[in-house]
Amino acid sequence: MKLVDSDDFRLLSVDHVARLLSHDELGVRVENDVVGILHQWIKHDETSRRHHVENLATKVIRLPLIDYSNETSSLNILSNLDYEDSSSSSSSCQRRVGCEGVLLVAGGGRICNEDTDKYEFVSRAQTYDAYDDTWTSFPSLEVRRCEPRIVTSFGVAYALGGRTIDFDGEDDFKSTCLAVVERYDPERRRWIDDVASMSTPRSRDEIVCCANRIYGMSLAHDEMMCEAFDPTTGTWTPVASPGGGERRLENGYILSSLAGKIFAIGREMSSGKFGHMTYDPSENRWLDFRPENHVKSIIDSSSIFYGSIGDRLYIFSNGRLQVFFDDRSERSSVDDDWSHSFWLKRTYGLAADSDCKRLFLLGRSLTDGELVLLVVSQDDDGRVKEWKESDWLSSNFRNAVECAVVDRSLVLNVGV
The missing domain is CATH 2.120.10.80 (Kelch-type beta propeller)
Known part of the structure; x- marks a missing residue:
C-alpha cells in the first residue's frame, strides 16, 4: 500500500497493473483496497486510461469480496459494471494472502x-x-x-x-x-x-x-x-x-x-x-x-x-x-x-x-x-x-x- 503513492506505480503499463493486481499474494488487507489502488492508477492519467476501467475491474477485482457498506469514492468505478457478465470473468473468490x-x-x-x-x-x-x-x-x-x-x-x-x-x-x-x-x-x-x-x-x-x-x-x-x-x-x-x-x-x-x-x-x-x-x-x-x-x-x-x-x-x-x-x-x-x-x-x-x-x-x-x-x-x-x-x-x-x-x-x- 505504501508503493501505491509512488511515481513508479503510477507509471506502470496497463498489462503490468493487470498482472500485479490479480496476484494471489497482493499485499492488501481487504479487497476494497484493490479498488482504491486501481482508482489511483486511473486518476493519474484519466483521459487515456478511462477506457481500461471495465476490463481491468472484471479481471483483477474479486467482486464477491467487496464490502459495499464501506462507502468510498473509489467504489464509483464499479457502478457501471454489468455484474452478470463480470461474474464469470472476474478473478476467483478466494481471499488473497493479505486478506x-x-x-x-x-x-x-x-x-x-x-x-x-x-x-x-x-x-x-x-x-x-x-x-x-x-x-x-x-x-x-x-x-x-x-x-x-x-x-x-x-x-x-x-x-x-x-x-x-x-x-x-x-x-x-x-x-x-x-x-x-x-x-x-x-x-x-x-x-x-x-x-x-x-x-x-x-x-x-x-x-x-x-x-x-x-x-x-x-x-x-x-x-x-x-x-x-x-x-x-x-x-x-x-x-x-x-x-x-x-x-x-x-x-x-x-x-x-x-x-x-x-x-x-x-x-x-x-x-x-x-x-x-x-x-x-x-x-x-x-x-x-x-x-x-x-x-x-x-x-x-x-x-x-x-x-x-x-x-x-x-x-x-x-x-x-x-x-x-x-x-x-x-x-x-x-x-x-x-x-x-x-x-x-x-x-x-x-x-x-x-x-x-x-x-x-x-x-x-x-x-x-x-x-x-x-x-x-x-x-x-x-x-x-x-x-x-x-x-x-x-x-x-x-x-x-x-x-x-x-x-x-x-x-x-x-x-x-
Whole structure:
C-alpha cells in the first residue's frame, strides 16, 4: 500500500497493473483496497486510461469480496459494471494472502483487587494478525465470563454461553453456566446483547456453527436439548435430538462442524463404546452411533481442543494433533502419518483458518512456561507443512479463553 503513492506505480503499463493486481499474494488487507489502488492508477492519467476501467475491474477485482457498506469514492468505478457478465470473468473468490482472517481471543483470568484484597475475574479480548505477526487490543465482552464459544456467521462474530466465576478466596470459587448471546457491532465498536439467548445454559463444547447456522446441543443430560440459531431471523428453533436417554454421551464429548454435518464425539452412556453421532442439518436427523477405536485416545484427556477444515477435524489433546475424517473421506482413521506432536505445557485454545489451511494453538511453552501461540500450516493433504511460534503478550487470559478466526475487515473497523 505504501508503493501505491509512488511515481513508479503510477507509471506502470496497463498489462503490468493487470498482472500485479490479480496476484494471489497482493499485499492488501481487504479487497476494497484493490479498488482504491486501481482508482489511483486511473486518476493519474484519466483521459487515456478511462477506457481500461471495465476490463481491468472484471479481471483483477474479486467482486464477491467487496464490502459495499464501506462507502468510498473509489467504489464509483464499479457502478457501471454489468455484474452478470463480470461474474464469470472476474478473478476467483478466494481471499488473497493479505486478506486472511485474524485470530480473535476472548476470555479472562483471575486477578487480586488491590483495593479489596479479593480475587475477581477480569474479561479481555485480543486479536492476532498472522500477516504481520502482531497482537492488537479488542473490545471485551460486555458479560464477564470465561470460555464462551466464539463463532462467526455471515461475517458477524458471536459469543455464546460460557461460565461466570465468582471468587470467595484464592482457591475457592463458584461457576455458573450461561445462556447469554452477544454479537460484535463494528459500527459501535463493542459487543451488544441484542441477540436472543439460548433456551438453556451451555458450555463451549455444546455449541457449534455449521453452514452459517449456530447450534446448541446438550447431549449429556436426560433431556437432550438441541436448538439452532438462524442469524437471518434472529431466532432459536428446536431441532432433532439423537433419541432417548440411552443415547446420552458422557461429559467430555465434543461437537464439531465437519463437511456440512455436525459430529458429536464421545462415549455412549448405555454401551460405554467410543464413537460419534452425526447430525445432518439438511434432513434434521441424527445418524447411527458409530464406534471408532481411535476415538478413545482422543476423548480420554482432561483437555480437548478442535477445529475443522473441509472434511478433516483436527483434535489436539495430550500434546498431540490428530486428524479425524468424515465418512466420505478415503481414510477414516488416525495414524502416525496423520498426527504431529507439539509439546505444550498447557493448552488453552485451538482455532482453524479454513481459507488458509492453518491452525492456531494457544498455550504455554514446555521449555519456559511462557504464553505462546503456535501457527501451524498444512499442505494440500492436511499434513503439517510448517509451524512457527509467536509470543503471546497478554497475561490476562490464564486458562479461561476461547478463540476463533474472524474476518479481517471486522477487526480493522475497531480502529485500535
